[in-house]
Amino acid sequence: MLDTIQRFFQQALSEPEGSDRSEPTLERATAALLCEVVRADYHTDEAELDALRQMLQRHFSLSDAEVEELMAMAREEVETSVDHYQFVSLIKQHYDYAQRCELVRMMWALAHADGESHHLEEHRIRRLADLLHVSHSDFIRAKLQVQGEAD
Template sequence: MLDAIQNFFDRMVARPDAANDAELTLELATAALMCEIIRADGKVDDEERMALTRMLQRRFSLDEQAVDELVRLALQEAEESVDHYQFVRLINDRYDYQRKTALVQRMWQLAYADGELDPQEEARVRKLAELLHVEHHDFINAKLRAWQVLGLD
């Protein structure tokens, strides 16, 4: 499935040089983890999908149709994946601590995108934050920052 996502990017953007391939793959892993959050409660709400689409659109500077295809592929990858290891390992290898905490904050924003926090979504964010070695106080701060960004405080 990651090949399908890579093929998608090959069609949508100019072929990056070898140095950028690792970053592109890293961002695809990030997108798949973000999909894990919006599907944690067994359903993908329109608000959550729209929030994910906006996040990915800003990151990759793609048009709406291209981002919709990426979201579809990333959701499929997340669903077919047996575990998160392949995604988490790549992020742990390449992201510094600050980028990991920023990712956790985006996960919180996705979890709250539909206006409520499902216990399964919270558990998924917590588990992924632990796997990313984000300390508890930074996990909580990321949650608080997500509330502020979304105007929930």
Template sequence: MLDAIQQFFTRTLAPQDDANRALTLELATAALLCEVVRADYQTEPQELDTLRDMLQSRFSLNRAAVDELMELAAAEADQAVDHFQFVRLVNEHYDYVDKVELVELMWRLAYADEQLDALEEHRIRKLADLLFVRHSDFIRTKLRVQEGRGGAQT
């Protein structure tokens, strides 16, 4: 599986210095976002579209590359025993602002299907804690996403 991931990034992004770290970090980020999509055991088309748009925008990839990244990230998340390997990479290489931005992306995914499931909120809370994002920023990002959607939703 890791060979397939490395080949994907080698083909897609033409690695430069620190490429392995950056590519692995992108996969870790995508895998954490996939965890939010899968948290409620129901994957809605709106969630997949939102995830696709996020990855396309964040990593400047074309549609085919994003689809392949999503497939690889989902497979990697399926095989992972826990989130530690992904969280560790993010903690090692993202600064605090990047981690808060990642939590906000998680909230956007959770609300993509117009409703927040308790399992999604629990997953985001757990991941935010593991990323050492302060509770105040966890709440602030949630409120910012809610306000962007036009009101307070549960």
């Protein structure tokens, strides 16, 4: 009996739960943060999802099927994650400052894709920009740029 319990814990420690899922890739981390903006106002609009598809397709040069798979994985990652650390740290490791600013601009474009901008979306983008170490002035610059494009 003791051997059985010991084997159980050895297996549990060597193969942690969820080990069938690989670590997030840069693409999944980026998509997950963008999904956070889409779901920030607790209403997923088709215009936002279409904008997200187009962004991911352009940004990563993916096919339609690859984009759908990436979006599904990103949504699952967001739903099961406790925090944004794994996504943010991966992005900070691989994106330079200009790329992180572009990601914040993409977040703003998603927030405006449905023709509305909510305080919840702005709050989420501000929080993510802070975690990505994007300055407040660049956060505002991205916001104004997207608003100017929308007008």
